[in-house]
Amino acid sequence: MIEIKNIYKSFEQKEVLRNISKVFNEGETNLIIGRSGSGKTVLLKSIVGLHEIDSGQILYDNRDFTSMNQKLRKKLRQEIGMVFQGGALFDSMTVEENVRFPLDMFSSLSTVEKQKQVDFCLERVNILDANKLSPSEISGGMKKRVAIARAIVMNPKYLFCDEPNSGLDPETSLVIDELIHSITVDLQITTIINTHDMNSVMEIGDNILFISEGEMCWEGNRKEILFSDNQKLQEFVFANKQYQKIRDDKIEGK
Amino acid sequence: MNIFNQTGRYFALLLRVFSKPEKHSLYVRQTFNEIENLGVNSVGIVAVISIFMGGIMTLQVAYNMTNPLLPNYIIGLGNRDTLILEFSSTILGLIMAGKIGSNITSEIGSMKVTEQIDSLEIMGVNSAGYLILPKIIAVVLMFPLLYILSVFFGIIGGMIVGPAVGAVSLTDYLNGIQYAFNPYYVTFSIIKCLVFGFLIASVSAFFGYTVEGGAFDVGTASTRAVVNTNILILVWDLILTQLLL
Numbered sequence: 001m002i003e004i005k006n007i008y009k010s011f012e013q014k015e016v017l018r019n020i021s022k023v024f025n026e027g028e029t030n031l032i033i034g035r036s037g038s039g040k041t042v043l044l045k046s047i048v049g050l051h052e053i054d055s056g057q058i059l060y061d062n063r064d065f066t067s068m069n070q071k072l073r074k075k076l077r078q079e080i081g082m083v084f085q086g087g088a089l090f091d092s093m094t095v096e097e098n099v100r101f102p103l104d105m106f107s108s109l110s111t112v113e114k115q116k117q118v119d120f121c122l123e124r125v126n127i128l129d130a131n132k133l134s135p136s137e138i139s140g141g142m143k144k145r146v147a148i149a150r151a152i153v154m155n156p157k158y159l160f161c162d163e164p165n166s167g168l169d170p171e172t173s174l175v176i177d178e179l180i181h182s183i184t185v186d187l188q189i190t191t192i193i194n195t196h197d198m199n200s201v202m203e204i205g206d207n208i209l210f211i212s213e214g215e216m217c218w219e220g221n222r223k224e225i226l227f228s229d230n231q232k233l234q235e236f237v238f239a240n241k242q243y244q245k246i247r248d249d250k251i252e253g254k
Numbered sequence: 255m256n257i258f259n260q261t262g263r264y265f266a267l268l269l270r271v272f273s274k275p276e277k278h279s280l281y282v283r284q285t286f287n288e289i290e291n292l293g294v295n296s297v298g299i300v301a302v303i304s305i306f307m308g309g310i311m312t313l314q315v316a317y318n319m320t321n322p323l324l325p326n327y328i329i330g331l332g333n334r335d336t337l338i339l340e341f342s343s344t345i346l347g348l349i350m351a352g353k354i355g356s357n358i359t360s361e362i363g364s365m366k367v368t369e370q371i372d373s374l375e376i377m378g379v380n381s382a383g384y385l386i387l388p389k390i391i392a393v394v395l396m397f398p399l400l401y402i403l404s405v406f407f408g409i410i411g412g413m414i415v416g417p418a419v420g421a422v423s424l425t426d427y428l429n430g431i432q433y434a435f436n437p438y439y440v441t442f443s444i445i446k447c448l449v450f451g452f453l454i455a456s457v458s459a460f461f462g463y464t465v466e467g468g469a470f471d472v473g474t475a476s477t478r479a480v481v482n483t484n485i486l487i488l489v490w491d492l493i494l495t496q497l498l499l
Contacts, residue, residue: 077378
């Protein structure tokens with residue numbers, strides 16, 4: 001479980017996040033949603049410590065991340081997996097080397113055991129046959145899968161995904177969503193996903209935080225989101241008319 | 255004020271670079287990769303540049319030696335000492351700042367803007383140490399070797415060009431390169447190479463590591479890295495020459 005309390009973050013004079021609090025549960029896909037530029041990525045990067053927050057508290061299973069020194073943070077980060085928007089795979093390594101890298105760096109497993117774990121993760125994301133290719137030789141969807149495999153190879157307790165569906169076609173997006181959701185449930189990890197893709201929200205949104213202009217506007221789940229009377233949320237959700245229709249149909253009992 | 259800010263950030267980065275590695279074996283492996291990438295792969299260009307440098311220097315000395323009282327072996331001697339003292343260390347340093355330096359800046363800068371460095375940090379890896387330390391060690395180790403190669407190829411260049419165009423006979427040239435050799439000149443230049451190697455790797459890595467934005471900014475950072483490294487090489491050349499010669 002990850003809990004954030006009263007997070008404030010600004011860059012120079014510009015306040016980007018204001019007073020955001022939320023509990024993200026384990027075994028659930030927790031989504032942070034909002035328009036582009038609303039502060040989602042800053043919030044996610046603040047939670048993992050890539051940005052230092054101005055004030056507030058971040059608790060990983062009641063361990064206060066904000067008051068930890070660099071040494072303790074480094075140790076905690078070995079329990080974190082993260083999937084970046086562009087995949088952030090290492091260009092100089094093959095798919096397999098990318099996934100094995102955290103094991104090489106931090107685990108004391110034998111070569112055979114490492115290979116077993118790498119193969120297991122690549123198989124989990126259904127990309128084992130591309131293990132010898134370099135990142136430049138695979139598609140965007142495959143890169144995301146490799147990034148997921150690398151993120152879970154150390155059996156993390158916390159998984160962060162920054163817009164995992166960006167730049168992917170709807171079918172591949174669905175595959176990635178289902179993959180992240182099943183990993184979250186199977187491994188009982190705390191997953192936080194940044195997205196502005198409403199399809200993802202409706203597919204896997206167990207616990208949703210909607211932020212707008214750096215402020216927390218609404219929280220709930222995918223069943224409640226269509227029926228919220230929050231003006232800003234409605235503008236975001238019903239920008240796609242399809243969801244307006246789904247809501248109207250549900251209200252009319254169709 | 256910007257220069258103080260930059261200098262402070264440079265030394266702060268160096269502190270991170272020289273902190274304890276997470277896993278020595280991976281750093282050693284990475285260092286060997288960098289030795290090949292930055293050092294061994296530069297041998298070709300060093301050889302070509304040095305042959306031409308030596309040839310041209312031999313011709314320049316020959317054509318400017320108008321006094322018939324001066325012995326001809328001075329041509330070989332002049333080429334040798336110029337290469338040993340200045341050309342194969344400083345000029346090669348300036349050229350390597352362009353080749354190796356821009357390579358380092360663009361590699362690390364690209365990793366920064368594509369979030370690969372953030373990715374390392376999230377894993378708990380000291381990205382500055384893992385990416386920069388092997389490059390510094392590789393360049394500092396390889397630069398003196400490239401210097402020695404450069405002197406060798408420069409002398410060969412002079413030996414080919416001088417007699418070929420009739421500027422100096424082979425015997426005079428060979429006499430000249432053996433005459434009044436001072437081994438301290440080599441020691442002095444190797445010290446300079448160690449300093450230049452450190453500057454090339456660390457300054458270029460700093461500009462790459464601190465880049466923000468996209469591909470355009472990586473290009474700008476590469477240019478700034480080469481310009482700043484060149485200036486620092488010349489400043490340190492002056493300081494070391496005054497201190498050590």
